[in-house]
Amino acid sequence: MTQAISMPSGGHPEFRTETMTYAHCQHCGRWFRTDLRFATVEDFELARIKKSTRTCPYCRKRMEVRKEHLRFDEVRNDARIKHTEGRYFL
Ligand SMILES: [Zn+2]
Numbered sequence: 782m783t784q785a786i787s788m789p790s791g792g793h794p795e796f797r798t799e800t801m802t803y804a805h806c807q808h809c810g811r812w813f814r815t816d817l818r819f820a821t822v823e824d825f826e827l828a829r830i831k832k833s834t835r836t837c838p839y840c841r842k843r844m845e846v847r848k849e850h851l852r853f854d855e856v857r858n859d860a861r862i863k864h865t866e867g868r869y870f871l
Contacts, residue, residue: 798820798821798855798856798857798858799855799856799857800818800819800820800821800853800854800855800856801814801853801854801856802814802815802817802818802819802825802851802852802853802854803815803851803852803853803854804835804844804846804850804851804852805850805851805852806837806839806840806842806844807844807845807850808837808840808842808844809837809839809840809842811837811839811840812852813835813837813838813839815835815846815851817830817851819853821855822853822855825851825853828848829848830846830847830848830851832845832846832847833845833846834846
């Protein structure tokens with residue numbers, strides 16, 4: 782499932798980019814998609830993630846989501862996929 786987002790100024794208008802942010806569950810080790818949104822990899826890398834908790838859809842446990850637990854995927858319309866993985870750990 783993908784969702785198109787609009788590109789803010791400063792982006793690359795020739796590419797339509799879809800982005801997804803995943804969190805690495807600290808309990809079961811699976812990745813689940815979050816509602817965190819970043820337009821670009823740079824935004825993701827520079828962002829300060831507010832401390833928040835999410836419930837893992839797989840094991841139903843709550844975890845505190847920090848930057849180290851996040852992964853950012855960028856999908857462009859030229860079919861290239863970029864993964865930027867944080868320093869997630871179990
Ligand atoms: Zn889990």
